Amino acid sequence: MLLRRLGPVFALLILFAAPSVGAQDVDTSDVYRQTTPSRDGIGKVYMGREISRVMGHRGAAWLERPERARNEKPSLLVDSMALSPDAVVADLGAGTGYFTFRIAPRVPDGRVFAVDIQPEMLDIMRDTIAAQGIDNVTPVKGTVRDPALPADSVDAALMVDAYHEFSHPREMMRNLRAALVPGGRVYLVEYRKEDPDIPIKPLHKMTEAQAKKEMRAVGLEWVATEEMLPRQHFMIFQKPSGPEEGN
Ligand SMILES: C[S@@+](CC[C@H](N)C(=O)[O-])C[C@H]1O[C@@H](n2cnc3c(N)ncnc32)[C@H](O)[C@@H]1O
Numbered sequence: 001m002l003l004r005r006l007g008p009v010f011a012l013l014i015l016f017a018a019p020s021v022g023a024q025d026v027d028t029s030d031v032y033r034q035t036t037p038s039r040d041g042i043g044k045v046y047m048g049r050e051i052s053r054v055m056g057h058r059g060a061a062w063l064e065r066p067e068r069a070r071n072e073k074p075s076l077l078v079d080s081m082a083l084s085p086d087a088v089v090a091d092l093g094a095g096t097g098y099f100t101f102r103i104a105p106r107v108p109d110g111r112v113f114a115v116d117i118q119p120e121m122l123d124i125m126r127d128t129i130a131a132q133g134i135d136n137v138t139p140v141k142g143t144v145r146d147p148a149l150p151a152d153s154v155d156a157a158l159m160v161d162a163y164h165e166f167s168h169p170r171e172m173m174r175n176l177r178a179a180l181v182p183g184g185r186v187y188l189v190e191y192r193k194e195d196p197d198i199p200i201k202p203l204h205k206m207t208e209a210q211a212k213k214e215m216r217a218v219g220l221e222w223v224a225t226e227e228m229l230p231r232q233h234f235m236i237f238q239k240p241s242g243p244e245e246g247n
Contacts, residue, residue, distance in 0.1 A: 149175075
């Protein structure tokens with residue numbers, strides 16, 4: 001893998017010089033439906049699920065709240081990704097980098113692309129990179145349709161508490177699939193909607209069945225769902241090694 005052998009400067013050069021896979025144009029006009037927005041939603045319905053509003057950067061401190069360690073067990077989550085030291089990882093909807101900076105030490109010979117659409121979140125991550133002298137994290141400004149990653153470059157993609165906010169999930173996931181290497185994995189972590197006792201707003205939760213349906217629609221195969229986290233599904237999907245499918 002070329003990206004992982006190159007240093008940070010060259011990785012950046014490749015990232016910006018290589019055409020993003022988002023160049024794919026797909027007609028998705030028939031996959032979304034508009035309705036009256038509910039309290040936390042944008043009124044856009046995808047495969048029966050109303051998409052939630054994006055958590056604004058003013059909530060950044062909430063992402064770093066100390067009780068996350070107890071409620072979300074981030075070390076166990078990252079352990080469960082079983083990353084090789086040279087893995088290229090994408091953290092989609094990285095926010096402040098809560099998971100990015102826990103993954104980075106696990107991939108000393110690899111790289112973490114920390115993708116977000118809010119420039120303020122990227123600034124927070126840049127500050128952490130500078131303060132801690134981290135050399136294997138690259139913040140990436142994505143768009144609502146495209147994580148802006150080079151084709152066939154990512155071994156593992158993580159989305160924690162982010163996918164349900166994507167305003168264009170079909171486009172995003174198609175483009176992510178193209179950015180994955182064949183056999184590359186997607187780790188989708190969402191609060192369990194099946195459990196009404198989990199104190200999170202409904203649109204910020206997902207059922208396993210819904211997640212499987214949406215990933216299948218973009219040609220990602222379900223591998224396993226692990227329930228070791230206190231409140232979240234840990235769902236593993238992969239890009240098939242054979243010819244591309246899905247729409
Ligand atoms: C609730 S935060 C979670 C952040 C982080 N994953 C964590 O667990 O701490 C969701 C993040 O997803 C980002 N986001 C929403 N839509 C996005 C999109 N289409 N592409 C990339 N990031 C997106 C938001 O800007 C926000 O920073």
